[in-house]
Each structure stands twice: as C-alpha cells, then as structure tokens.
Amino acid sequence: MSTLETTPSPPEQKKVFLAAVDESEESMHALSWFANKILPASSSGHHRSTLVLLYIKPPRSLYLYPDDAGHMFSADVMTAMDKYRNDVAECVMLKAKRVCNEAAGNNDHHHVKVETMIENGDARDVICQVVDKLCVDVLVMGSHGYGPIKRAFLGSVSNHCAQNVKCPILIIKRPTSN
Numbered sequence: 001m002s003t004l005e006t007t008p009s010p011p012e013q014k015k016v017f018l019a020a021v022d023e024s025e026e027s028m029h030a031l032s033w034f035a036n037k038i039l040p041a042s043s044s045g046h047h048r049s050t051l052v053l054l055y056i057k058p059p060r061s062l063y064l065y066p067d068d069a070g071h072m073f074s075a076d077v078m079t080a081m082d083k084y085r086n087d088v089a090e091c092v093m094l095k096a097k098r099v100c101n102e103a104a105g106n107n108d109h110h111h112v113k114v115e116t117m118i119e120n121g122d123a124r125d126v127i128c129q130v131v132d133k134l135c136v137d138v139l140v141m142g143s144h145g146y147g148p149i150k151r152a153f154l155g156s157v158s159n160h161c162a163q164n165v166k167c168p169i170l171i172i173k174r175p176t177s178n
Helices: 025-042 075-106 123-134 148-154 157-164
Strands: 016-021 049-057 112-120 138-143 169-173
Touching: 016 025, 016 075, 016 123, 025 049, 025 075, 025 138, 025 169, 049 075, 049 123, 075 112, 112 123, 123 138, 123 157, 138 157, 157 169
Parallel strands: 016 049, 016 138, 049 112, 138 169
Antiparallel strands: none
C-alpha cells in the first residue's frame, strides 16, 4: 500500500503594479481603464496586491535660466514655483486616488493597496528607476498618441520605458472621439 505525498503549492505572491500618472486626460484614462478592467482580475484570492501611483515633477533646473535681462529668479519666485509644482503633484495624486476609489466602488478591490509616490526628474529615467527599485510586475502608462513627427521632437516617455524597463508594460491609448 503506497501513500500519496503532496507538496503544498507555493503561496501566491503579491503583485506590484506601477501606474505612471501626470496631468493629462490620457494618463487618468489609462489608470481608470486598468483599475476597472485588469486590476479586479489580478487581485482575486487572498493575497494583497499593491498599486503604486507615480507622479514625476519635472526637473527644477528648467526654472533656473536667466530672464531676458540676464537676471536669475529671486528666492521668492523660486519658492512660489516650488509650491506650485508641489500643488500640481498633490492635485494629480488626489485625482488619481479618486479614480482608484471610483473603480473600487465598481469592483472588488479590497485586496489592492494603493500607494502614492512623488519623484523629481526626467520622467523617462525616473519611471525606469522606480520599476527596478520596486521590482514592479506590470507598468501601466497612458499614451498621448503623438504621430512620428511630434514624437521625434517631443520624445515619447512610453516608448522609452517600453524599450528600457525589465517588466511587462501596458500602454493604454485614449479612444479618439469623433
């Protein structure tokens, strides 16, 4: 008589999703689409997934150029600019959290922990660094839908990330309205 040995299956690992958000409607559409369509299916079970909302403030050096008269901005102006950058970041995060809360009301998201992260720098580089640092399972981004000419001049954050991150990336385009 033989006994059947079973090995316990490994516990499900929590997933880490990173949603790069900014002021654009494309960004919020991507977050909403992901939170409503993909997140509920990936957060089932007894494990707790994490959705990290990442906003990147542009480099401060953009504001350090002298004006037409060759003068640098005063400390008061620099302080006001920093306050504005912080206010924009806070507004974007509030809107992103609202999008997540609305999706949670429509779906079963009680296994998803939402965290926020605000960083400084070039969005292309910062997103790639955060993906590595947090060991992200999936990166979620919106696309502005620039054509080849605009993309050549302005660059494409999503294209750069698609070429450089080491995890799957979900780039969500906003539907065009006719």
